[in-house]
Amino acid sequence: MIQRFEDFHPAFTFFYYMGVILLLMMFQHPTILVIALLIILMIHFVEDRFQNLKRWSLLIILSGVLIILLNPVFNQRGRIVLFIIGDHYITLEAVLNGSVTALSIMAIISIFVSYNEVMTPNKLLFLFSKLLPQFAVLLMLTLRFIPLMRRRLEEISAVQYSKGIAVTDGNWRKKVKNGLLYIQVLVTYSLEEAIQTADSMNAREYGKGERTTYDHFRFKKIDAVAFLWVGFLLIYCVIGRLYGFGVLTIYPMMDPIPLTGMEWCLAIGMFIFIAFPLVVKGGGRLKWRILISKM
Amino acid sequence: MAYINFKNVTFSYPENPAMPALQDLSLQVEKGQFVVLCGHSGCGKSTLLRLLKQEIKPHGAILGDIQLEGQSLLVENSSSKGIGYVFQDPENQVVADEVLHELAFGLENVGLSTNEMRNRIAEMVNFMGAENLLHRKTHTLSGGQKQQLNLASVLLMQPNVLLLDEPTAQLDPVSAREFLDMIVRLNGEFGLTVIMAEHRLEEVLAVADKIVMMEKGQIRLEGRPKEILPKVWDSSEKPYVPTIPSFYLKVFDQGQEGCGVGASSEVPLTVKEGRSWLRERRDGSPVYGYESTESTQLISEHKLDKPELPPSEPIIEVKNLFFQYDARKPSEAILKGLSLNLHKGEFYTLLGGNGSGKSTLMKLICGVSKPQRGKVIINKRDLKRWGRQELAKMIGYLPQNPKLYFIQDTVGKELQDTLEQWGLATESGEKRTSDLLNSLGIPHLTNKHPYDLSGGEIQKVALACLLVRQPQILLLDEPTKGLDPVSKGQLADILLELQSQGLTIMMTSHDVEFAAKYADRCGMMFEGRITSESSPASFFKGNFFYTTMIQRLFRGYTEDVVTMEEAIRIWGAR
Numbered sequence: 090m091i092q093r094f095e096d097f098h099p100a101f102t103f104f105y106y107m108g109v110i111l112l113l114m115m116f117q118h119p120t121i122l123v124i125a126l127l128i129i130l131m132i133h134f135v136e137d138r139f140q141n142l143k144r145w146s147l148l149i150i151l152s153g154v155l156i157i158l159l160n161p162v163f164n165q166r167g168r169i170v171l172f173i174i175g176d177h178y179i180t181l182e183a184v185l186n187g188s189v190t191a192l193s194i195m196a197i198i199s200i201f202v203s204y205n206e207v208m209t210p211n212k213l214l215f216l217f218s219k220l221l222p223q224f225a226v227l228l229m230l231t232l233r234f235i236p237l238m239r240r241r242l243e244e245i246s247a248v249q250y251s252k253g254i255a256v257t258d259g260n261w262r263k264k265v266k267n268g269l270l271y272i273q274v275l276v277t278y279s280l281e282e283a284i285q286t287a288d289s290m291n292a293r294e295y296g297k298g299e300r301t302t303y304d305h306f307r308f309k310k311i312d313a314v315a316f317l318w319v320g321f322l323l324i325y326c327v328i329g330r331l332y333g334f335g336v337l338t339i340y341p342m343m344d345p346i347p348l349t350g351m352e353w354c355l356a357i358g359m360f361i362f363i364a365f366p367l368v369v370k371g372g373g374r375l376k377w378r379i380l381i382s383k384m
Numbered sequence: 385m386a387y388i389n390f391k392n393v394t395f396s397y398p399e400n401p402a403m404p405a406l407q408d409l410s411l412q413v414e415k416g417q418f419v420v421l422c423g424h425s426g427c428g429k430s431t432l433l434r435l436l437k438q439e440i441k442p443h444g445a446i447l448g449d450i451q452l453e454g455q456s457l458l459v460e461n462s463s464s465k466g467i468g469y470v471f472q473d474p475e476n477q478v479v480a481d482e483v484l485h486e487l488a489f490g491l492e493n494v495g496l497s498t499n500e501m502r503n504r505i506a507e508m509v510n511f512m513g514a515e516n517l518l519h520r521k522t523h524t525l526s527g528g529q530k531q532q533l534n535l536a537s538v539l540l541m542q543p544n545v546l547l548l549d550e551p552t553a554q555l556d557p558v559s560a561r562e563f564l565d566m567i568v569r570l571n572g573e574f575g576l577t578v579i580m581a582e583h584r585l586e587e588v589l590a591v592a593d594k595i596v597m598m599e600k601g602q603i604r605l606e607g608r609p610k611e612i613l614p615k616v617w618d619s620s621e622k623p624y625v626p627t628i629p630s631f632y633l634k635v636f637d638q639g640q641e642g643c644g645v646g647a648s649s650e651v652p653l654t655v656k657e658g659r660s661w662l663r664e665r666r667d668g669s670p671v672y673g674y675e676s677t678e679s680t681q682l683i684s685e686h687k688l689d690k691p692e693l694p695p696s697e698p699i700i701e702v703k704n705l706f707f708q709y710d711a712r713k714p715s716e717a718i719l720k721g722l723s724l725n726l727h728k729g730e731f732y733t734l735l736g737g738n739g740s741g742k743s744t745l746m747k748l749i750c751g752v753s754k755p756q757r758g759k760v761i762i763n764k765r766d767l768k769r770w771g772r773q774e775l776a777k778m779i780g781y782l783p784q785n786p787k788l789y790f791i792q793d794t795v796g797k798e799l800q801d802t803l804e805q806w807g808l809a810t811e812s813g814e815k816r817t818s819d820l821l822n823s824l825g826i827p828h829l830t831n832k833h834p835y836d837l838s839g840g841e842i843q844k845v846a847l848a849c850l851l852v853r854q855p856q857i858l859l860l861d862e863p864t865k866g867l868d869p870v871s872k873g874q875l876a877d878i879l880l881e882l883q884s885q886g887l888t889i890m891m892t893s894h895d896v897e898f899a900a901k902y903a904d905r906c907g908m909m910f911e912g913r914i915t916s917e918s919s920p921a922s923f924f925k926g927n928f929f930y931t932t933m934i935q936r937l938f939r940g941y942t943e944d945v946v947t948m949e950e951a952i953r954i955w956g957a958r
Contacts, residue, residue, distance in 0.1 A: 210481075211482065211485075214485075226479075229479065229480050229481065229485060230479060232481045233478070233479070233480060233481040233522065233523070236481075236523055237523065240523070241788075244783070244785070244788055245788050247747065247752045247753075247783070248752075248781070248783045248788045248789055249791065250751075250752050250772070251750045251751070251752050251776060251779070251781040251783075252776055252789075252802075252805075253772060253773050253775075253776030253777070253805065254791070254805070255772070270791050271791075273791075274788070274790070274791055277793070277835070278787060278788065278835075281787075281835050282473070282475075282476045283476075285471060285473055285476035285477065286476050286477065286478075286479060288440045288471065289469075289471060289476065289477035289478075289479065289534070290479055290489075291439040291440050292437060292439055292440050292468075292469040292471075292538075293489060293490035293493055293537065293538070293541065294439070294465070294490060294493040294494050294541070295489075295490075295493045296493070297439075297493060297494070298493075298494070298495055299495045300492050300493055300495060301492055301495045301496060301497065301498070301501075302488075302492055302498075303484075303485075303488035303491065303492055303498055303501050303502075304498040305484070
């Protein structure tokens, strides 16, 4: 079977995403961030042709543009003045500072969208249940209760509607009153039913002793390899960063913007790290082709 | 030494120390037995079951002793690990959002290793044939599947005793039968001791080793099904006797025996036994055998009994209705061009499988959902032109779950609220309300919280709240679900009384016997349409599966017998 990025062990997937976010926050350099953002967009494109990202595009673009625009408004520090509006100085430093923040925020939101798709509640639950078994049960119940409550509320409003009571009725006071009555019914009903859930949990020995968890995911060799590879890249990047590379110093004196040779070495390490899902996908395609050509 | 032994157990809840829930009760259950508990709701069945399971034991004062394999269950720290418990409501027992997680839940609690869990789950999934359900979200399962899941997750704990508290009360008959078959299999193939509280004796009679009839915390009758049924028949619990034995016993009562068949202890329990009894009778008696003339006579008699309604005004007209929940998925349409006519004063029952759209149709008729295409005409006016308040006054809708009906915290407040909403809080309005409560037999419930009532009571209370606003049409979604036979009879009386006052009643049901007995017309829903529709007699006549027990009993002898009353009459007319 061809390995997909989603099939890696949740611990690895979690590690990858946290690593990406860490790197995006550490390397505050416009060139690096632009390329990183492009790679993340590519991940989305390859995954689902931007289907998921589309829903978030407004938020991503809006927050990016706002930060770029607002930073120079409140920040007049810097030596290189681009232009003056009234008595307000717009400096290159301020614009660059804003862009760096904007880029890293946009990149982080984009990678989070992918995280949401890949780290299903199940995987998260699995990870947490290793650390905090009791919390995991709570999380599991919550996951079940949210859609349950929503369905119940729908039922309640249908029945009350048939009685001639609706939240859309009358002035706002009446609306609020009816709405609160709905919620009251929902809460009493749910509490009442939850007693039975608790009984059913008790009847299955819940809270009697040490809890174990069912391992839904097995840690395979390929997970270990991936961990080693990505871990190596992360350490490489972090050490480089600690030596002071890969960040654009803006204040008090701005560094030259182009990356030095050493910084390029570091940046490429980071790009390979972020591009891991693309590597997996590309590798999978290649393997598939080879398999097919052999047949 | 009995396996499970109740020795003179008296148990009372703290709220009501004067009225013990169990009173000096003694019961022995042998290993591997299949025991069925029955009786009205509130007779102590659940209390008895719960006392066996340490973890969910009710609080209260207990006298006497309960022993499992000679070990008392009442001492501190006694373990009831070998006891599994399945509850009534399929939905509320589920803890996890995915089937696999749910199955693993109990195993995780006892601290098994992943490997062992995987083995046990694999085995169970195989046994239940549920491979394709493993990764489904639990809320997408049907009620029957949920209950099977609950059973599976209890069985995974490898119990020796299985306790079930009305496990099929919330299921439709097909799922209920599947569930019971599974229990029977577990009992038969694995020797699991089963104690089950259950109203539907029909399905379990043939396999139960012991029936225990309870009343007011005491055991009224107890014994093997064939021995106990005649005794139940002679007691006030008559409605509990299923159709076929009760037909036999009724005939027996009328003293029309004498053809070589029968002491009351040979009461037939299944259709098979019933038919062989009928055959024996016929062979033994040359007089026996139905002439076609008698059949026709029977039909006319039936018509006299339930006169065909004069062709009155149609009150509900449904024309070419289309409905789907998801606009993007026309292939999943629920209703596909459904048409229906209901006349004033009619009692109409809609039958059909789960998810065939019965409930959806009701919601469309009372305006809660809007159809994509087609028309609903109430009283010659298009539904779209009815104001919501007007419509609510015209139609009373009782949802499948009557608990959701109540918005106030006592029955009295809910009634008062309804009166005020409709401007009926006058003296005459209140007088009418109290008359209504009296006629339903529920005036003592006004200070109670609706959730504290039993299934039958909450149904009556919700009906009362509906009737206060004097609707002309009643839409009832599965009103017979989960009711014990006595409450069911009371519901039928109420509905017939309302019908005689001129109300039009439409209900959905899985209960074939109920429909056959009380409805004027039955309709069958299939593929988003009503495929057949007629009076119960001709509706059930041709059906093979979807028909009453009596019709199955008489199939091949005479075709027109659908209800018990008809069967008795033709027996007498012979």
